[in-house]
Amino acid sequence: METIYPYFYTKSEVIKELERLHDQNVMVPADKPLFNTINIPVNQGYTRGGTQLQNFQSVGLSNFAFNSQVTLTHDSYIYITAIAQNSAGLQDVSYSDKILVDLTPPRIEEVLDGDLLGEDLDAWKENTVYVNWKVTDDESGLEYCEWAIGYQPKGIEVQSFEKIKIDDRKAYKDFDPSLLQGKTVYSTIQCQNKAGLLFSLSSNGVTIFDQPPSMASAVIQTRPLSVTEYPAMDYYQSIDNSLRIVWSGVVDKIGVQQYKISVNSNKYNLDGEGLSFSDAQDVLFASVRNVDLGQGQTNVTLQAINKLLERSIPLHYNLTVVTDKPMKDASKQLSLTWHDGNKEFVVSWDGIFTSSHPLRFEVSAGTALGGGNIIQWQETRATSITFGLPESVTGTSRLKVYMIVRAITAGGDYSDILGTITLPA
Structure with missing residues (x-):
């Protein structure tokens, strides 16, 4: 009798496939009639030849068997025994190797947007998608892993699932700029173990953009600071030792990391002071205090720098300090x-x-x-x-x-x- 070929088992299904027996047409002595029928009883158990899960059951002439009524224990081993008997009453026994029961899918611990293992970036300029991952299956092992890219978690709009080398733990692929520029893309890793169970996990997304912050809709001005109860007019103030600068409307798809503010008057110079703010703030403020601006024109310049260090064009605002009475x-x-x-x-x-x-x-x-x-x-x-x-x-x-x-x-x-x-x- 030849080998029994078992699969890794999943859930409550037991699948056994047997090779057709070479002695399906058993030769008997010449003075006996020739029989062409074989009966094959099959059992399952936790030991070789054991029947803890299923007693011997006949499967007739079939070379496979299926039982969905047993309850299996995860991470345990079972054995299958088959006995072939022909019409002459002659028998042969075959035992499977121990078979691991795996009821859990692969464990994907992380899927990250980045070229280096463990690296997770929010943005980059290149028209390339990088991904790195960590996946394990301690029971049956990994059969294969696939990689897809989309504009949403589990999406496939950029790339449908493609097989990847599991042991590399990272991959990359170049694309046409029209598919990536100005968009946020998500990588999804999907793996199947040798028990046939699937699991997938998506990254938190990366924005691909190679442009500086846009100042097209940006507005900058100063609060009209006055030494009296009467507010100063736009572009003027009477207080000469401080400024309150306010701006809004700076647009950047990957987020502004820092603003640079410069202030220049005939008595004071501030060259590119760096300021950082939360992305949640729409209207931003900055104060310059305890300085001597002097009378006359003061120039304020704002520049935005995004998280990829791309600098915007400068935005200018001019005001006049008037301290005299009429x-x-x-x-x-x-x-x-x-x-x-x-x-x-x-x-x-x-x-x-x-x-x-x-x-x-x-x-x-x-x-x-x-x-x-x-x-x-x-x-x-x-x-x-x-x-x-x-x-x-x-x-x-x-x-x-x-x-x-x-x-x-x-x-x-x-x-x-x-x-x-x-x-x-």
Whole structure:
């Protein structure tokens, strides 16, 4: 009788395949009839010839047997015994080698994006996919492993599963840039052990991009710092010892690793200070304190550096530090006029205030000094204003009205001029 060929067993199925017996047509003595039937009883057990799992059962003339009603123990060994008997009653016995029961798939401990063993990168520039892995199967051993690449875990959009050399523990493959550039790809390793069990695991993905951060939608500005309660205008400030810089809109597919900020004025120079932030922040801030910027123009430059050290084009912002108050011509007074027919005041301060930078004005008027019960904090860029009396003010005969016009510089500092007018009886 020839060899029994067993498989590694999985779950509760026992598969046994026997070679056709060479003595299927057994020759008997000449004075006996010729028989052509053979009966083959098969058993299973934990020892050679044992029947702990299955007693001998006849399988007729078949050269294989299948039993799905047994319960196997993982990482144990079993034996199969087959007895062949022909019609003449002659028998032969064959024993299998010990057979390992493996009920678990291969163990893939890690799948990493990187060319070196144990290396896991988030990004690179090359149009190449690198992968390294660690996989074991301590019971039946590995039959084969395959590698696929996609745009999502377990995906195959870039490459369907291809066989790889298990012992190399790493692989790489070049692709057309159109498949990789600007995309995040995931490697999946799938392995089957000699018991026929499969397991797969994907990497956490790698972004492939060879461009610097984009500043096309980026915006940078400074907070309008002022020495008074009035905010500075855009591109101005009156505080000359600090800056608050804010920016947003920098785009990079693999993430910005660092920002470089430069500040230059006629008294201060900061050359490429490096700053790092969390990727979760959309709006970013930086402060420069305890410096002497001096008066005049200050230039701020921002540059982004991504995780592959690609530098963006610089983004510039210019502001002007104005610490002076508006100049006031002491020889001039407010022009205050009351039009009785229209019940209106016309106030003009043209030529009283001057500055080399834009001015804005705030006007208040009241029936008491410093009051605002007629108008209060009315803002204008003009040098005159017209307004009437509110309904709450009754009786205009000999009414004395106090007015204040405040000129505010672009930096936020200011100067005032006062005036009064007494209405006719």
